[in-house]
Amino acid sequence: MTPPPILRTLADLRGKTRSWHDAHETIGVVPTMGALHDGHLSLVQAAKDRCDRVIVTIFVNPKQFNNAQDLANYPRTEQDDARKLARFGVDALYVPDPDQVYPSGFATTVSVAGLTDVMDGIHRPGHFDGVATVCTKLFTQTTATDAFFGEKDFQQLQVVTRLARDLDLQITIHGCPTIRDIDGLALSSRNLLLSDRARTLAPRLFEEMETVASGLNAGQPFGELQRAAIDRLEKTGFTKVEYLDLRAADDLHLLDAPTRPARLFAAAWLAGVRLIDNIAV
Numbered sequence: 001m002t003p004p005p006i007l008r009t010l011a012d013l014r015g016k017t018r019s020w021h022d023a024h025e026t027i028g029v030v031p032t033m034g035a036l037h038d039g040h041l042s043l044v045q046a047a048k049d050r051c052d053r054v055i056v057t058i059f060v061n062p063k064q065f066n067n068a069q070d071l072a073n074y075p076r077t078e079q080d081d082a083r084k085l086a087r088f089g090v091d092a093l094y095v096p097d098p099d100q101v102y103p104s105g106f107a108t109t110v111s112v113a114g115l116t117d118v119m120d121g122i123h124r125p126g127h128f129d130g131v132a133t134v135c136t137k138l139f140t141q142t143t144a145t146d147a148f149f150g151e152k153d154f155q156q157l158q159v160v161t162r163l164a165r166d167l168d169l170q171i172t173i174h175g176c177p178t179i180r181d182i183d184g185l186a187l188s189s190r191n192l193l194l195s196d197r198a199r200t201l202a203p204r205l206f207e208e209m210e211t212v213a214s215g216l217n218a219g220q221p222f223g224e225l226q227r228a229a230i231d232r233l234e235k236t237g238f239t240k241v242e243y244l245d246l247r248a249a250d251d252l253h254l255l256d257a258p259t260r261p262a263r264l265f266a267a268a269w270l271a272g273v274r275l276i277d278n279i280a281v
């Protein structure tokens with residue numbers, strides 16, 4: 001198959017979707033910032049399985065970066081990304097020029113309270129406002145009926161689900177399982193930034209989370225498991241563990257035992273790269 005057509009303007013996107021609407025076709029969108037990996041491709045496959053038409057978006061959204069260096073370093077691999085999508089029969093790759101998303105004078109922010117007051121909401125100030133704002137734009141621009149997000153960014157998935165519900169957007173948000181490398185490391189575009197040595201150490205984050213989860217399942221106190229895991233991660237070479245939290249899966253409230261559906265969430269720095277992960281407990 002051939003790579004999907006790349007559309008860079010809203011006018012071209014609307015031209016493309018018009019006939020799909022006339023035919024009452026469902027439209028799935030997979031929002032991404034590019035540097036596509038198998039995790040993204042699993043979302044594309046889920047969208048293909050469920051929808052008549054599929055749009056993948058690539059937009060490195062400046063509003064969700066709280067650090068200029070992080071934005072500058074973010075991998076950009078558009079031609080490779082288009083090639084990776086060829087085998088899926090994606091209908092359009094929307095790579096909007098920045099002014100198509102944020103035209104001059106853009107003054108609106110979408111902000112979801114509560115869910116964003118914890119974890120990455122604290123450690124990356126403004127991040128979720130940026131995510132919520134760009135996702136609202138991408139949903140309305142693509143007029144998608146369905147959107148696909150990875151559980152790897154579980155807090156983001158909850159935020160986007162809530163905003164779609166609160167704003168009565170006519171879109172169904174689908175959460176899809178995290179895809180991991182053979183050694184357990186959750187796939188992420190940021191993994192490309194890891195040095196060879198850091199890449200060998202990175203799976204330790206998931207291993208420690210699994211150790212904590214088994215301890216919890218065996219009835220051990222969370223506080224002790226948490227302290228020991230953070231200690232081991234720091235000895236391994238992680239420079240900072242921002243959080244290793246046990247939280248309710250629905251409202252993300254802190255728990256000290258998995259008394260309701262719960263997840264373990266972690267964010268930690270390794271050799272200048274911030275890794276996040278989460279697993280069900």
Ligand code: PAF
Nearest residue numbers: 031032033061131134153
């Ligand atoms: O998960 C991402 O890649 C981004 O946060 C998203 C959802 C594409 C919004 O920019």
